[in-house]
Amino acid sequence: MKPISKETIKFLLELQQNEITEHAIYLNLAKFVKKEDDKQILINIGGEEFTHAKILEKYTNKKLRPQKFKVFKFFILSFIFGYTFVIKIMESGEKSAEYIYSKIADEVPDAKTIAFEEYEHENKLISILDEDRLKYVGSMVLGLSDALVEISGTLAGLTFALQDNRLVALSGIITGISATLSMASSEYLSAKADGSKNAFKSCAYTGIMYLITVSLLIMPYLVFSVSIYALIAMLIIVITIIFCFTFYIAVAKSISFRERFFEMAGVSLTVAAISFFVGMLVKQFLGIDI
Numbered sequence: 001m002k003p004i005s006k007e008t009i010k011f012l013l014e015l016q017q018n019e020i021t022e023h024a025i026y027l028n029l030a031k032f033v034k035k036e037d038d039k040q041i042l043i044n045i046g047g048e049e050f051t052h053a054k055i056l057e058k059y060t061n062k063k064l065r066p067q068k069f070k071v072f073k074f075f076i077l078s079f080i081f082g083y084t085f086v087i088k089i090m091e092s093g094e095k096s097a098e099y100i101y102s103k104i105a106d107e108v109p110d111a112k113t114i115a116f117e118e119y120e121h122e123n124k125l126i127s128i129l130d131e132d133r134l135k136y137v138g139s140m141v142l143g144l145s146d147a148l149v150e151i152s153g154t155l156a157g158l159t160f161a162l163q164d165n166r167l168v169a170l171s172g173i174i175t176g177i178s179a180t181l182s183m184a185s186s187e188y189l190s191a192k193a194d195g196s197k198n199a200f201k202s203c204a205y206t207g208i209m210y211l212i213t214v215s216l217l218i219m220p221y222l223v224f225s226v227s228i229y230a231l232i233a234m235l236i237i238v239i240t241i242i243f244c245f246t247f248y249i250a251v252a253k254s255i256s257f258r259e260r261f262f263e264m265a266g267v268s269l270t271v272a273a274i275s276f277f278v279g280m281l282v283k284q285f286l287g288i289d290i
Helices: 007-029 036-060 068-081 081-103 111-127 138-162 165-193 199-223 227-253 257-286
Strands: none
Touching: 007 036, 007 068, 007 081, 036 111, 068 081, 081 111, 081 227, 081 257, 138 165, 138 199, 138 227, 138 257, 165 227, 199 227, 199 257
């Protein structure tokens, strides 16, 4: 066996830290999973990560504890985005670990065994990627994208036409509630027509995403008294929502983040810009002064 270099020891310490931290993350993640078989898979993977950390401890001669902040961060991500999102992140981590273990196998005999187990972890994680909120991503995208385009366009148009943030907010609330009910009921009828047994869930995901988006977009008009500030804040919120949701979809569904982000942002901002100028032209054409 070759002597272990300082560089490899450094790698081993990083790997050991990751293994003991991921042990805690997997055990926490298991709490979010309802299916008993899937829960047991996560518990078993967590146990193997602990074993890996103990094996590496023989080489580093250091006892490490889980990184509390990282464990807490993944707990929050699981709570907000669901366990599928976190599992996809963990899956990519298993791939990286497998590659590193393969590289140091000449110096660390146990690395080959650990690399193989990391590969098995990756396959096991893929097998449990089944979660309600991922099944209804289509409904969530429909609710979110429709709200972003329709409500941001409406608010942008009303901003110049009315030039009164309270009136814009009032109009936005009425439009938003009506559109939420309309969109949710349309999704319900569409799902029913397609023979879906979970039409109500599709309707609920669409409606909830729509209502949350509407509330966030209207908020600047209730906070700021100057119209242009409210409009700028609303557009920033639009970009932020698109960024967060696109990141979630890109990770959970393994699709291109950049392509989806620029597509959604481009459509939403273009509609908002057109609506703003339409509001300006209509006000001048009708000669309305509020």
